[in-house]
Amino acid sequence: MNTNWLVETHGDPLGVIQTLIKAAWERFELDTLMVSMNGRTKPHLINDPEQLYKVNPFKPLMTKNTAKYLPQVLGDIPNRRVGVLLRPCEMRALVELTKREALPMDRVLTICVDCLGTYPREDYQWRAERKGSSERLAWESLHFARQGGIAAYRFRSACQTCRTPIGQGGDVNIGVIGLPVRQKILVDARDYETAKTLGREEITSEEDQSLIDQRDYIIAKLLQRSTHTRQRLADNLESILPRDLDALLHLFERCGECRECFDNCPLCAADYPARDELGMYAREEVKQWMISCAGCGMCEQACPNHLPLVTIFTQIRQQLIDSIEPASQIH
Ligand code: SF4
Ligand code: SF4
Ligand code: SF4
Structure with a gap:
């Protein structure tokens, strides 16, 4: 009906x-x-x-x-x-x-x-x-x-x-x-x-x-x-973007104490991915964050380095979704 x-x-x-x-x-x-x-x-x-x-x-x-x-x-x-x-x-x-x-x-x-x-x-x-x-x-x-x-x-x-x-x-x-x-x-x-x-x-x-x-x-x-x-x-940014989750983790590591994108994201502001003593964020937690990304762009808007986070996150999200078994794919 x-x-x-x-x-x-x-x-x-x-x-x-x-x-x-x-x-x-x-x-x-x-x-x-x-x-x-x-x-x-x-x-x-x-x-x-x-x-x-x-x-x-x-x-x-x-x-x-x-x-x-x-x-x-x-x-x-x-x-x-x-x-x-x-x-x-x-x-x-x-x-x-x-x-x-x-x-x-x-x-x-x-x-x-x-x-x-x-x-x-x-x-x-x-x-x-x-x-x-x-x-x-x-x-x-x-x-x-x-x-x-x-x-x-x-x-x-x-x-x-x-x-x-x-x-x-x-x-x-x-x-x-x-x-x-x-x-x-x-x-x-x-x-x-x-x-x-x-x-x-x-x-x-x-x-x-x-x-x-x-x-x-x-x-x-x-x-x-x-x-x-x-x-x-x-395509335009291909040569400078982190291409996968590991490259993204290294990018975050280099960001030091800045967490503007985390703070402004509806999905991780209250619950940051864990970080080890070397400053590396927990892979699985960042992965879940990327998969759940809603594409709102509040992270990019807040980034003091003006990184194209929407393009980066969208690419990585798609990669992660494509790697999941078809039966459990997320849309
Ligand atoms: S685009 Fe994704 S990662 Fe960025 S703030 Fe929105 S939900 Fe969070
Ligand atoms: S057009 Fe922009 S503000 Fe509107 S729903 Fe899409 S990402 Fe959000
Ligand atoms: S907002 Fe930009 S500079 Fe800050 S942690 Fe996120 S990606 Fe790095």
């Missing part, structure tokens, strides 16, 4: 998304919503649904991976129902975190939104100023959602090579890519019960079905583009 449906936006996709989040808040009786999309340096909690008009998932800036903060928030406010708004790479990180630790996900509602890409921090500010405001910059991304967003070569390398920018895996997923967002957006629920709670309507019209087919086509093109970019970046 279908759990997705198209919602009319009447020219205001952002307003409709904010209304949808508000409906989810009320129907799932949330106490707070964790968001990181307003350009703040850390995710913050919205405790009043009337403040949801401030939420804009399309601001092209990502300063931290929200998933990194969720375990602490859940610990700080026990017994509260928490909604969390996530980009796809944050959702991927959260999935990996739940494999490592028992989080009380029964009191979490995850809302994952298609991502239209993000600029490096240093670019974002002047682009927003040039556009007149950060809202206008966000609207520019949304304006081109139907074509798959703007093909911004200035986006962070994580975004240019994103595994998928499609909102998926959340309890509620919101789709804009490939759709005429001034008319309709897509809502996709985890299951039929969630869809029913949110007022799902059956997709019956041929027009709606053809919009979904068009979206699928644009998504396939986007993924093709990011695969090519990933390959191109890897």
Whole structure:
């Protein structure tokens, strides 16, 4: 049974998304919503649904991976129902975190939104100023959602090579890519019960079905583009990149006491790989870290040596996955 449906936006996709989040808040009786999309340096909690008009998932800036903060928030406010708004790479990180630790996900509602890409921090500010405001910059991304967003070569390398920018895996997923967002957006629920709670309507019209087919086509093109970019970046850097896990361990060894990439990663900030007296990190732990990498690029953004960590980690992750028996492959 279908759990997705198209919602009319009447020219205001952002307003409709904010209304949808508000409906989810009320129907799932949330106490707070964790968001990181307003350009703040850390995710913050919205405790009043009337403040949801401030939420804009399309601001092209990502300063931290929200998933990194969720375990602490859940610990700080026990017994509260928490909604969390996530980009796809944050959702991927959260999935990996739940494999490592028992989080009380029964009191979490995850809302994952298609991502239209993000600029490096240093670019974002002047682009927003040039556009007149950060809202206008966000609207520019949304304006081109139907074509798959703007093909911004200035986006962070994580975004240019994103595994998928499609909102998926959340309890509620919101789709804009490939759709005429001034008319309709897509809502996709985890299951039929969630869809029913949110007022799902059956997709019956041929027009709606053809919009979904068009979206699928644009998504396939986007993924093709990011695969090519990933390959191109890897080829360009081939002679200087660590080529395998052992070379990466030596790189970390040479980094000395710097642990910025560890600190900023949602998957190892709270639990560094162990290190021996010579400064070498535990191979198996770094291997597990690489395999679980969500591709968000927060490590690269933090690296004081400006190393292309997304390209390095992506290559090594793929190598490690390829070396696992086909029956247990990770996707
Ligand atoms: S890596 Fe992908 S999901 Fe994450 S911010 Fe970039 S485009 Fe969005
Ligand atoms: S290693 Fe880097 S890209 Fe991978 S999840 Fe951690 S911060 Fe994100
Ligand atoms: S952030 Fe850069 S310099 Fe620091 S440990 Fe990581 S790779 Fe090395």
